[in-house]
Amino acid sequence: MSDDGTGPIRKVSVVISKGSLEGIYPGLIMANGARAEGMEANLFFTFFGLDAVHRARHDHIKLATVGNPGLHLATWAGGLPGVSTVMTHYMSRKMEHLDIPSIPEMVEMIAQSGAGLYGCKASTDLFGLGKADLIDEVRDIITVGEFYEMAAGGQIIFT
């Protein structure tokens, strides 16, 4: 069914383009929430966002402590060795308290909800990655054209 912008949203395509903790979670939450509301949802991982579905990296996503004014931490302090690790650990503990799943857990849950997970071809080419480098839940590596075909009739959310 097509979205003419007046009725309820029936389908969303969420693009995750950043590889930091705060860059990945919002897109995951949007996609998961869409499924929870009964909408069709697809997730596209592009550029550094691919780390969210990278076998070796998805369990090591860090909070950006440099160039992140929202953190209210001086840039020079954010750049000190170990600060990103400590801040990530602190944030993860807070999230665990609120029962927010880790990134790998959340990605798995979204896949189980029936949402489609896809990697971006241009990005995997650029980084020299293949499907084997990505977690099993990723259905395919697709082009931007295929993405738009899949997104047709729904809303696109870029994060």
Added chain:
Amino acid sequence: MPVMTLAGTDVDVDAEGFLTDASQWTEGVAAEIARAEGIDELTDRHWLVVQVMRREFADKGTGPAVRALGKISGVGIAELYQLFPKGPAKMAAKIAGIPKPRGCI
């Protein structure tokens, strides 16, 4: 507040059709809401989830969102979506006669 007659019972509902008074709920009401939502027959697995919803609401004043629902009921996420395709927490809460859960995850 709108009133609906479900399975011969008058129930108070909100604009989205969720019961506003959980005590008006009966199994017959549940079955009729389920049919309206596209579930022709509630299986044992559906009932298990619906009962968890009612119990959680009675204990905590709110039903769980999808992830917590999976943990508490022991029903996996994939099966929850098979049982309640329009959104497990939302549909199960509606069928259970409790307000829509407001969790984000």
